[in-house]
Amino acid sequence: GAGVSQSPRYKVTKRGQDVALRCDPISGHVSLYWYRQALGQGPEFLTYFNYEAQQDKSGLPNDRFSAERPEGSISTLTIQRTEQRDSAMYRCASSLESEGGYNEQFFGPGTRLTVL
Amino acid sequence: GIQVEQSPPDLILQEGANSTLRCNFSDSVNNLQWFHQNPWGQLINLFYIPSGTKQNGRLSATTVATERYSLLYISSSQTTDSGVYFCAVFRLNTGNQFYFGTGTSLTVIP
Numbered sequence: 001g002a003g004v005s006q007s008p009r010y011k012v013t014k015r016g017q018d019v020a021l022r023c024d025p026i027s028g029h030v031s032l033y034w035y036r037q038a039l040g041q042g043p044e045f046l047t048y049f050n051y052e053a054q055q056d057k058s059g060l061p062n063d064r065f066s067a068e069r070p071e072g073s074i075s076t077l078t079i080q081r082t083e084q085r086d087s088a089m090y091r092c093a094s095s096l097e098s099e100g101g102y103n104e105q106f107f108g109p110g111t112r113l114t115v116l
Numbered sequence: 117g118i119q120v121e122q123s124p125p126d127l128i129l130q131e132g133a134n135s136t137l138r139c140n141f142s143d144s145v146n147n148l149q150w151f152h153q154n155p156w157g158q159l160i161n162l163f164y165i166p167s168g169t170k171q172n173g174r175l176s177a178t179t180v181a182t183e184r185y186s187l188l189y190i191s192s193s194q195t196t197d198s199g200v201y202f203c204a205v206f207r208l209n210t211g212n213q214f215y216f217g218t219g220t221s222l223t224v225i226p
Contacts, residue, residue, distance in 0.1 A: 033213065042120075042202050042216030043159075059213065089157065103147060103206065105214060107159040 002026070004108035006092050012114045013082055021077045021111045025094030032075050033105060034067055037089040049075060050098045082115045089113075118143050120217035122203055128223045129193050137188040137220045139203030147206040148179050149214065150188050154199045162188070162201075193224045 005024045013019050025032050031050055035043035045059040051072040060066070064082075069075040079086055089112050093105040119142035129135055139148075150162040163170050163177040165186065170177055174193075179186040190197055200221050204214035 040218075042204070042218055044216070045213035048213060056213070091159070104149065104161065104164040105204075106161060107151075109158055112157075 004092055004094055004106055006090075006108040006111050008111060009109060010112045010114075012116065014116050015082060015084060017082055018078065018080045019082055019113065021079075021090050021092075021113070023075045023077070023092030023094075023108060025073065025075070025092070026096075026106060029094035029096050029106075031095045031098045031103065032069055033093045033095075034075070034077050035091040035093065037091055037110070043091050046077070055098075079113075082113075084115050087113055087115045118145065118205055118207055118215045120203060120205055120215050122201075122217035122220050124220060125218070126221045126223075128225065131193060131195060131224055131226050133193050133224075134189070134191045135193060135222070137190070137201055137222075139186040139188070139205075139217055141184050141186075141203075141205045141215075143207060144181065144184070145205040145207045147214075148186055149204045150177055150186070151202045151204065152197075152199050153202060153219070159202070190222075193222075195224045195226055198222055198224050 007022045033048045034046040037043040047057040049069040064080045067077045089110045091110045093107045095103040095105045121140045123138045147166045152160045165179045167181045174191045176189045200219040202219045204216045206214045
């Protein structure tokens with residue numbers, strides 16, 4: 001019955017460091033999404049998985065960003081060589097079915113990333 | 117992508133007042149969700165409403181898919197309703213993502 005969880009909740013890092021953000025979706029949910037939200041804006045899509053397959057990564061801003069979901073459950077979003085412009089709230093969501101079915105998305109609490 | 121516009125951008129209400137928030141979208145959609153982002157940053161699901169009308173307590177929502185808009189009604193507002201309300205839409209074959217509006221920031225004063 002647990003919801004989507006994310007860790008860490010807050011991450012402060014220095015420019016140039018790598019960071020890994022974790023998402024644990026609702027048990028049994030097929031699809032998992034990553035979004036990024038800037039202050040005062042709505043979430044913007046980064047990437048999406050069905051089971052372990054990355055179906056769409058069109059929203060990843062550049063090749064420093066990558067994501068994986070190796071066993072079709074927990075996912076990790078990795079940002080290499082962080083830059084100050086990467087500072088944002090990173091949100092993960094999961095849905096029971098994929099885009100052709102019932103795809104109501106449920107969001108985790110987010111990870112607030114600050115790059116100094 | 118799909119453009120999603122929400123209005124008004126900001127709203128201040130006296131406790132007990134009613135309000136209507138609007139979401140317009142630029143293309144036909146298969147799914148639509150309303151969320152409440154509370155002051156602690158959590159995104160709470162309010163409605164999953166691709167069409168028709170739903171009610172949940174003091175909140176109700178109506179989506180008129182053919183006219184490309186959705187409305188969220190808040191009645192007898194409470195201070196705990198404060199936060200940002202987001203509309204998000206999804207359309208098959210335009211990327212497997214929900215497109216979010218910029219939100220309506222609601223402040224309910226006692």
